[in-house]
Amino acid sequence: MMVYSRSDKIVKTLANLVMIVLSAGALLPFVVLFMASISDNDLIVRLGYTIWPRGFSLEAYAYIFDNISVIGRAYLITVFVTIVGTFVSLLVTNTAAYALSHDRMPLRRVLMFYIVFTMLFNGGLVPTYYVYSQIVQIRNTLPALIVPNLLCSAFNVILVRNYYRFSIPSTILDSARIDGAGEFRIFLRIMLPLSLPITATVGLLTAIIYWNDWQNGLYYLSGPEYFSIQQVLRVMSTDLMFLANNSTNTGVTRNLPLSTIRMAIAAIGIIPLLLVFPFFEKYFVKGITIGAVKE
Amino acid sequence: MNKKLRYFKRSIPFYIMFLPAFIYFLINNYLPMFGIIMAFKNVSFRDGIINSPWVGLTNFKFLFASADAWLITRNTVLYNVVFLVLGQLLGIFVGICLSEVRNKKAARVYQTLILLPHLMSMVIVSYLANAILNENYGLLNRILVVLGGEAINWYADAAYWPYILTIIRIWASIGFSSVIYLSSIVGINEDYYEAACLDGANKWQQIRHITLPLIKPTTVTLIILGMGQMMRSDFGLFYLVPLNTGALFRTTQTIDTYVYRALMTLGNTGMSAAAGFYQSIVGFLLILGANWLIRKLSRELALF
Secondary structure, three states: OOOOOHHHHHHHHHHHHHHHHHHHHHHHHHHHHHHHHOOOHHHHHHHOOOOOOOOOOOHHHHHHHHOHHHHHHHHHHHHHHHHHHHHHHHHHHHHHHHHHHOOOOOOHHHHHHHHHHHHHOOOOHHHHHHHHHHHOOOOOOHHHHOOOOOOOOHHHHHHHHHHHHHHOOHHHHHHHHHOOOOHHHHHHHHHHHHOHHHHHHHHHHHHHHHHHOOHHHHHHOOOHHHOOHHHHHHHHHHHHHHHHHHOOOOHHHHOOOHHHHHHHHHHHHHHHHHHHHHHHHHHHHHHHHHHHOOO | OHHHHHHHHHHHHHHHHHHHHHHHHHHHHHHHHHHHHHHHEOOOOOOHHHHOOEOOOHHHHHHHHOOHHHHHHHHHHHHHHHHHHHHHHHHHHHHHHHHHOOOHHHHHHHHHHHHHHHHOOHHHHHHHHHHHHOOOOOHHHHHHHHOOOOOOOHHHOHHHHHHHHHHHHHHHHHHHHHHHHHHHHHOOOHHHHHHHHHOOOOHHHHHHHHHHHHHHHHHHHHHHHHHHOOOOOOHHHHHOOOOOOHHHHHHHOOHHHHHHHHHHHOOOHHHHHHHHHHHHHHHHHHHHHHHHHHHHHOHHHOOO
């Protein structure tokens, strides 16, 4: 149907070339990291990281496996925080969105402003830290990883509320009300199932945020008891440096494959995300586009 | 009267459903908003905010008397401007390239790969950056040595970091911005291009006279939204990626890292609260300004 001219072909080729270069660039650090993690530590020390493995050794992974109690526990905490956090977040977001989507709710405008204003003005880290450490006393508890800043975002409430308002025909709700269904029932039985597309998208983005969060741990955890995988990675990045910097003086650490351990630890943090990404990429892309340009 | 009562009764479920969010925003957002008065007090966490003595503008005097205030403002704003401008230009460029890839499978693979960095936490990004920049083992220094140059200690010289941070930021966000522009380009009616083809317009003319003008609203919106965020910075990018190195503060310290370090490392609550107050108030004005601008352009896109 479409007739391609010569200039079209050139543009097509150039576009492909640009994308190949960019894709390679996006991938490069990952490749270097993975290859380093399965390399022979002595060869790395002599020759440095590159895009193929230097020798082959799983020593770094064996070292991590020896410390499986730390890594395993951290993974459990990450999984727990992600599941519970996402679930509670969706509940709070969807119920608030449902209330705000109802035309005849008294004070709707005031409550809407109550939500929107949190996007305009931010107290900042110092008072927030004060509230959570002195008033709510959340430090060194598991909720510290779930509640501060992450549990409910005004933006998501508005996104879901708009979906309820504009994408779901109000006649369905009205007829349910005439049939005598209560609001909780309507919310659970009609609204939630009908809004599955937006709930899945918001839920996925929330889950990624929980999985990747390291700031709450930095602010509110002082010991390793509730360290998620991101906390372990964050602390080990500087701790390993510390070991590496001092390794010439101490005999013990010199035997550790330091230059490959660091990369193996990061690889363990990356692999699960890489494995599941192709399955949820579609929703991820959708989340990006509705997030950027309001509907 | 009876009717009013019934009306009220019928609204109760909505209030109950709104209650959890109400309480959450009260604790997470509104209490800290009132907490910004800490900037005018000599706060000790033991006595609490209410009982701590007022000190007027003393905290601000210390903050603005130091060179830090200017440095962190300059760094925060300049990085934001560079990220915003480069982000849009490259986002548009890559978005157009992606839309020109006619092979669906190839386009999908490209998109997956350039989105990968956006999926990673800043902790992971700091590891990836280290694989490239590590003084002894990093790929970049290996290349320099092989080419006959000398290895550079990237983590010791602040002069490199504006470039390093910009590259990392673009690397991490290019997938994100190009996907936004791609969705905007895909939304353009095919008829325009077909008509242009019939008139003998080549690809470049089509891009210049159809694509670019039609994605302008997206660009304008993104730029104005970015202007509202000028006082904020990606804490992880500036704190984790330079490995919290003091020697690099000249070019890596932003308002957010300053507030964190003053609070947690130095224990200087007053100074930290003052910097936070400054960030909050100026940030608030910027967002109001940005929204005012968007409203003038298009009522629909405005936040409120």
